[in-house]
Amino acid sequence: MTADVHEDAQDGDGPVAVVTGASEGIGLAVARRLARDGYRVAMVARPSPKLDAAAAQVGPAAFPVGCDVTRSAETERAMAAVMRATDDQWVSAFQVKVFGALRMMRAAWPHLVAARGSVVNIGGIGARTPRDAFAMTGPLSAALLAFTKVFADRGITDGVRVNAVNPGAVLTPRTVAMLTARAEADGCTLDETVAGMVRRDHVTRLGTPEDVAGVVAFLLSPDGEWLQGAVIDVDGGRTKGL
Numbered sequence: 001m002t003a004d005v006h007e008d009a010q011d012g013d014g015p016v017a018v019v020t021g022a023s024e025g026i027g028l029a030v031a032r033r034l035a036r037d038g039y040r041v042a043m044v045a046r047p048s049p050k051l052d053a054a055a056a057q058v059g060p061a062a063f064p065v066g067c068d069v070t071r072s073a074e075t076e077r078a079m080a081a082v083m084r085a086t087d088d089q090w091v092s093a094f095q096v097k098v099f100g101a102l103r104m105m106r107a108a109w110p111h112l113v114a115a116r117g118s119v120v121n122i123g124g125i126g127a128r129t130p131r132d133a134f135a136m137t138g139p140l141s142a143a144l145l146a147f148t149k150v151f152a153d154r155g156i157t158d159g160v161r162v163n164a165v166n167p168g169a170v171l172t173p174r175t176v177a178m179l180t181a182r183a184e185a186d187g188c189t190l191d192e193t194v195a196g197m198v199r200r201d202h203v204t205r206l207g208t209p210e211d212v213a214g215v216v217a218f219l220l221s222p223d224g225e226w227l228q229g230a231v232i233d234v235d236g237g238r239t240k241g242l
C-alpha cells in the first residue's frame with residue numbers, strides 16, 4: 001500500500017507517503033523512488049534490523065515503522081506513529097526558524113540596545129502568499145515576520161532597528177539538492193528544471209545567496225537607517241501582490 005497522507009510539497013514541506021512491504025523488493029523500490037521525488041517516506045514492515053537498515057539506506061527522508069499488518073491494533077498504532085512523526089516535523093521546524101530567532105533576539109537584545117544595533121530576520125515568500133505549496137514554510141515565515149514587527153516596535157523605544165527579508169527560491173545547497181532530485185525524477189537536467197521553474201513562477205531567475213546577502217547588508221548600513229519593521233521581498237518578481 002502506498003498512501004499520500006499530506007499534500008504540501010515544496011521547500012522540504014514534502015508530503016508523507018506510507019509504503020507497506022517496504023523492507024525489500026517492490027516496496028523498498030517504491031520507498032526509494034518516492035524519497036527521491038521529495039516525499040517523507042514511512043516504511044512499514046514487521047519490526048526487524050532489515051527494516052531499519054532499509055530505511056537507513058533510503059536516506060534521511062525515510063523512517064521505519066515496525067508493524068505486522070495482520071494485527072489490527074498494530075496498524076492503528078503504526079498510523080498514529082506516522083502522524084506523530086509529521087507533527088514532530090512541524091514542531092521541530094517552528095523550534096528552529098521561529099523560536100530560534102526569537103531566542104537569539106531575546107538573548108542579544110541588551111547588547112543591541114547598548115550598541116544601538118540592528119537585526120535582519122530571514123523570512124520567506126510563503127509568508128505573504130501562503131498557499132498549499134508553502135503549507136509549513138509560509139506560516140513559519142509569517143510568524144517570524146510578526147515577531148519582527150513586535151521587536152521593531154520595541155526597538156523604537158530601545159534604539160534597535162529590526163527588519164526582515166523574504167527570499168524567493170535561492171540556490172542554496174538545500175534547494176540545489178531538492179531540484180537535483182526533482183530533475184532526476186523527471187529525467188531531465190538540473191538546468192532544465194531551473195528553467196522550468198523560472199518560466200512557471202514568472203521570475204527573472206532563481207536567486208543566489210549573495211542576492212540576499214546584498215539586501216541584508218543594505219538594511220544594516222546607514223543607507224537603511226530609516227527602515228524599521230520593513231519586510232523586503234528578494235525574489236526576482238515572484239511575489240505578485242502589493
Ligand SMILES: NC(=O)c1ccc[n+]([C@@H]2O[C@H](COP(=O)([O-])OP(=O)(O)OC[C@H]3O[C@@H](n4cnc5c(N)ncnc54)[C@H](OP(=O)(O)O)[C@@H]3O)[C@@H](O)[C@H]2O)c1
Pocket residue numbers: 096097122123124125166167168169170171172173174175
Ligand atoms: N533557500 C531558499 O530558497 C529559501 C527561500 C526562502 C527562505 N529561506 C530561508 O533562508 C534561511 C536559510 O536557508 P538555506 O536554504 O540557506 O538553508 P537551511 O537549510 O534552511 O539552513 C541551513 C543553516 O541553518 C543552520 N541550522 C539548522 N538548524 C540549526 C539549529 N538548530 N541551530 C543552529 N543552526 C542551525 C545550519 O547549520 P548546521 O546544520 O551546520 O548547524 C545551516 O547553517 C532559512 O531560514 C530558510 O527558511 C530559504
